[in-house]
Structures are given as C-alpha cells and as structure tokens.
Amino acid sequence: MSEIIEIDDFSSPKLDIFARLTESQLRSRVDAENAVFIAESPKVIRLALDAGYSPKALLMPRKHIVGQGKEFLERCGDIPVYTAADDILERLTGYRLTRGVLCAFRRPLPPSAEDILKGARRVAVLENITDATNVGAIVRSAAALGVDAVLFTPSCCDPLNRRAVRVSMGTIFQIPWAWLGDEPSDWPQNGISLLHRLGFKTAAMALSDDSVSIDDESLGKEEKLAVVLGTEGDGLTKETIASCDYTVKIPMSHGVDSLNVAAASALAFWQLRVR
Numbered sequence: 001m002s003e004i005i006e007i008d009d010f011s012s013p014k015l016d017i018f019a020r021l022t023e024s025q026l027r028s029r030v031d032a033e034n035a036v037f038i039a040e041s042p043k044v045i046r047l048a049l050d051a052g053y054s055p056k057a058l059l060m061p062r063k064h065i066v067g068q069g070k071e072f073l074e075r076c077g078d079i080p081v082y083t084a085a086d087d088i089l090e091r092l093t094g095y096r097l098t099r100g101v102l103c104a105f106r107r108p109l110p111p112s113a114e115d116i117l118k119g120a121r122r123v124a125v126l127e128n129i130t131d132a133t134n135v136g137a138i139v140r141s142a143a144a145l146g147v148d149a150v151l152f153t154p155s156c157c158d159p160l161n162r163r164a165v166r167v168s169m170g171t172i173f174q175i176p177w178a179w180l181g182d183e184p185s186d187w188p189q190n191g192i193s194l195l196h197r198l199g200f201k202t203a204a205m206a207l208s209d210d211s212v213s214i215d216d217e218s219l220g221k222e223e224k225l226a227v228v229l230g231t232e233g234d235g236l237t238k239e240t241i242a243s244c245d246y247t248v249k250i251p252m253s254h255g256v257d258s259l260n261v262a263a264a265s266a267l268a269f270w271q272l273r274v275r
Helices: 013-019 042-050 070-075 086-093 132-144 162-167 189-197 238-243 261-271
Strands: 003-006 036-040 055-061 080-084 102-106 122-126 149-152 177-179 201-205 225-229 246-249
Touching: 013 036, 013 055, 013 080, 013 102, 036 042, 036 162, 042 070, 042 102, 055 070, 055 086, 122 132, 122 189, 122 261, 132 149, 132 162, 132 261, 189 201, 189 238, 201 238, 201 261, 225 261
Parallel strands: 003 080, 055 080, 122 149, 122 225, 149 177, 201 225, 201 246
Antiparallel strands: 036 102, 055 102
C-alpha cells in the first residue's frame, strides 16, 4: 500500500524530483540507476503503467487521494505519495497542477535502434529537434498515423522530457523509440548507414530544387522508408540531405515557405504510410 505523506517541509530532498531538479538532472547519465522522468495527468500516467514503466513516487493534491488519483495508489504499490492542498503544491512546483497528478518513473534504458527496426516498414527520424512541444506532437502523430518506430539523433530533445511526454499524450509509451547513436558525431553518416544496411530508403523532408513531391508514386512503393525531419529553424543539414535517397517536399501555396515541423510530420506520415 502506498505511503501517504503530507508535505510540511518544502526543503525536503525527497521532493527534489518534483520541484527542484532540472530535466538534465532528472535524466542524469552519471547516476543512471536513479534517473527518472515525470509523467503528468492521469491519462499519461495510466499509459506509462500499462507499458510497464516502474513508478517511484506520486505527487497530488489532497482531494485526489480519494478522487482521480485513487487508482494509482492501488496500482503503484509501496511508493511514497506526497500530498497537500492545491495552493501549497503550487508554491512548491511553481505552477498549478491543472492535470491533477504527477508521477516520477524510473527511466529505463532504451533499446538499440537496430532492435526496434526489426520488422519495421515506416520509421521517423528526428534530426536535432530541440523543442519539446514539437517532439511530443511528432511522436503523437507517428503513433496515430502508422509509423512503426521513432528514432532520435543525439542532439534532439529528450523524448521523456516532461513537456514532450505531456504533449505526446503518453503515446511515447505506445510506440517503439530509440536514440540513433550516443554522440552528435554518430549522425548522419553512421545513422544513415545503419538504416541503409537494414534495407531502408531514406527520405529527407526539405524544400529544394531537386525535391520530389510527397505524392510521388515511387515513395509509396518503397518497402521500407525512413522519413527524416529537421530542426525547427534551419531544417535538415546539407550533409543529411545529400546522404538521403530522396529529398521530399510538401508543395506550398500563397508564398508560404514551409510548415511547422510537427504539422509537416503529420502530413508526411499519412501520405507515406504503408497502404
């Protein structure tokens, strides 16, 4: 049974994971055994538990102990549950818990890219995308629109960043994902070589003179296709574009130069899905 702990000391180190540790500290590679991530809202927490992630601690307003947080007390076993009135928790965390419940989960070691690509036919590759909102939105679209796995280059935002997890609506726990290398130097040469070795054609999403339209029939006929999406400001690097088998564009109208990467990803995933 979970231990209910009324918060009476804001400075308690036990509350650091919810109130004081940065995302980088939560993810600590130095102390990987104690690395955690934060899931917010009952729906997201439920999906994490369903996927087998291991909870470490809960934080919720007192009213949720017998409300929307009750099921987690039953499911999470013998872990601490920190609670207080709404206004106290807002002072602790610095924001209002509009979604009611926070849960700290132990951060698992992700599988290798090679492992999650087994049997996959459509994958998304995110190159250096640093905005957590975009990462979460792309993951959600990938999970909804037939993508088999998502790969992140080493310079991407952490997909288990709290905001990314929240924006993904927990779909990060439903779709296989992995890092495509450990160091920035692993991309693009090593990463694209791995994709090619496993039978994937690579499609760089970029507007250029030699881009093919996203509705080009040859793209849909590819048995295995990796859709490569670039960072918010500059898009894909020239080296990445040159290394890919296709350069693909979504035709624009009214003089618009491009779409937000999350919007572009949804269109690409739908158009390039396995028929």
